[in-house]
Amino acid sequence: MEDSQLNPTYPTGIGTSDATTIRLLGQDLAADLLGHVSFGELAFWLVAKRRPTPSECRVFESVLTALADHGFTPTAVVARLTLYSAPDALQGALAAGLLGGGSRFLGVTEDTGRFLSHVLAGASVEGSPESRSDVDWDALAREAVTAQRSAGRFVPGLGHPVHKEEDPRTPVIIKIAEEEGLKGPHLRLFEAIGRVHPEILGRRLPLNGAGVCGAALADLGFRPEILRGFALLARTAGLLGHLAEEMDTPVADQVYYSVDRNAVYVAPGKD
Structure with a gap:
């Protein structure tokens, strides 16, 4: 042996x-x-295995703040309901909320980062991102959006169920990255998608906050496979806030009773 x-x-x-x-x-x-060391700085350091610069830390912590909470989303509701059902198991309520981080909520951060990275990997992008004009980025974005539409797939990072015109987080994240000299190819391509997609899809959709966060994280050098983890890390703080509020001002019982008392039984086989 x-x-x-x-x-x-x-x-x-x-x-x-x-x-x-x-x-x-x-x-x-x-x-x-x-x-x-701040918690955000430490989280970056733990994953990247290097200490972030102050500029990187500002962008990174802005992303975490942007993803922390978005109201009574399904992830927050299920966390509150789980706490109502098992008030002795805070960890279960927190975990229940995190398990809802998928393709509609939170997972968009990873999906967008992965999509942008895939497009960039297949493109011949020469020179620094700053040296390429908007015309160049628009051409690449046009190809990417056209390919997605031809394949019958959504473009990750486009659209939002609440913010129909503009997600207020998106321009701020881009501005912070630009101020810190960290607006790289992923954010530039994401911006270009925002400019060209109406001519291809026939309608204008906002660049959503989860998507811009994925682009910003990718520009910080994180690989796509880890990006959802940062969204979950941020949302953990938001869920903990919801659970603390639930302990003080409960609403989960009302949610439960509302659904239960308004349920309509339809026997199998009946319309």
């Missing part, structure tokens, strides 16, 4: 501890991080 099987090792660069110290990302947690 090989020595590696007798004495296996499990490498990690995240954290470790002994009787007197806790190490995190190569730092002494108590001496180097506590009081010196």
